[in-house]
Amino acid sequence: MMTEERKQALSNLLRPASPPRSVDNVYTADQIERLLDVVRKDGPWKLIIAQHFASADELIATMSGALPEGFELTLDMFLTPTFRGFYANYSAALYPEIEDCFYNRAFLDHAKSYWGAKYAKPQMMLFNINGPCGNTDPGHLDSPSFRGVRYENSPTWLCSVMGKSGLFKDYLIKMAQVITWFSHDPDSGFTYWPDGPLRAPQRLQSPIYNRGVVVQNEMMFHRGEANGPVAQQRPAGLDFSTTFSGDPNDRNQWLLTSGDQVIARHHTDELRFLVHWSAEVFEDFAELKKNMDGSHDLTHEQAIGMLIDDARARGFDIATPSDPLHDGAFIRAINAAYDIGGPTSYPQCAPVTPLYITEAA
Numbered sequence: 001m002m003t004e005e006r007k008q009a010l011s012n013l014l015r016p017a018s019p020p021r022s023v024d025n026v027y028t029a030d031q032i033e034r035l036l037d038v039v040r041k042d043g044p045w046k047l048i049i050a051q052h053f054a055s056a057d058e059l060i061a062t063m064s065g066a067l068p069e070g071f072e073l074t075l076d077m078f079l080t081p082t083f084r085g086f087y088a089n090y091s092a093a094l095y096p097e098i099e100d101c102f103y104n105r106a107f108l109d110h111a112k113s114y115w116g117a118k119y120a121k122p123q124m125m126l127f128n129i130n131g132p133c134g135n136t137d138p139g140h141l142d143s144p145s146f147r148g149v150r151y152e153n154s155p156t157w158l159c160s161v162m163g164k165s166g167l168f169k170d171y172l173i174k175m176a177q178v179i180t181w182f183s184h185d186p187d188s189g190f191t192y193w194p195d196g197p198l199r200a201p202q203r204l205q206s207p208i209y210n211r212g213v214v215v216q217n218e219m220m221f222h223r224g225e226a227n228g229p230v231a232q233q234r235p236a237g238l239d240f241s242t243t244f245s246g247d248p249n250d251r252n253q254w255l256l257t258s259g260d261q262v263i264a265r266h267h268t269d270e271l272r273f274l275v276h277w278s279a280e281v282f283e284d285f286a287e288l289k290k291n292m293d294g295s296h297d298l299t300h301e302q303a304i305g306m307l308i309d310d311a312r313a314r315g316f317d318i319a320t321p322s323d324p325l326h327d328g329a330f331i332r333a334i335n336a337a338y339d340i341g342g343p344t345s346y347p348q349c350a351p352v353t354p355l356y357i358t359e360a361a
């Protein structure tokens with residue numbers, strides 16, 4: 001279907017603007033306390049996967065990795081006890097007490113210097129939080145945005161396929177993230193593939209407490225690694241409705257709850273807490289203006305049309321969909337035209353946690 005040469009070409013597209021840069025002592029102790037206080041006060045927080053995907057097809061478009069023949073893919077197989085909430089979105093801080101973390105001069109300087117660009121503005125800030133946790137993620141790309149087809153107004157799978165295709169470079173919103181970890185696990189880290197998913201990965205290793213990287217995660221495969229004792233990485237009772245919250249009776253304790261059952265409890269020191277800050281970056285004033293005034297925007301119809309035309313020209317049999325944004329068969333077919341299966345090698349000490357496929361088999 002896809003030649004080796006084509007796979008290499010697609011892999012080469014998936015390289016960031018610059019290699020990741022590491023940053024130490026990212027937040028002050030006071031900022032860390034305020035960031036955690038939001039998590040304490042405003043929970044319960046849902047599983048990441050329950051917030052972002054409505055179907056397995058949508059998920060598989062962003063997560064590469066094929067299953068053995070005869071196995072049915074279900075969302076449950078990807079269930080890991082990791083939770084998410086937003087500190088800021090649409091360039092606005094959602095909590096005044098962390099405004100200094102979001103409108104952050106040092107971060108803006110990192111973002112601009114990473115791209116060699118003139119302007120940047122904070123776009124979004126979120127946290128991922130978990131206790132001991134497996135990681136079935138073989139590596140993924142964050143959702144890119146394009147002028148007119150942005151992660152805010154489009155399905156994740158569409159932005160993801162557009163990014164992988166290399167067809168929309170002129171429309172790509174340049175972004176940079178400052179991703180910071182707070183974890184005391186001596187073995188857990190962050191794997192990334194800066195030379196493309198078919199090349200060898202690199203790894204940011206512990207200690208990763210208040211340590212971060214400046215990255216372009218929409219164009220670089222990456223993944224968090226499993227953390228904590230293996231026996232606790234998938235607590236009994238974990239399901240799609242499980243939530244994470246601070247223990248109202250003890251500020252150093254955190255609870256995982258399914259229905260009215262507390263299924264796990266962790267001390268702050270056992271957590272893996274990640275703060276993701278992202279900015280849009282503009283090379284110069286012309287790019288800033290173009291990106292903001294909507295004069296050079298794509299529509300969803302144009303984007304889908306370009307993908308279909310290109311995939312057909314490359315010999316893929318793509319039926320014309322009636323509801324392209326939600327048609328599972330179409331999503332699978334168009335993804336197959338640009339999907340190279342994701343990373344092929346992993347750090348020896350950080351393998352992928354096997355999928356929990358027993359129920360689906």
Ligand SMILES: [Fe+2]
Pocket residue numbers: 140141142217222
């Ligand atoms: Fe990511």
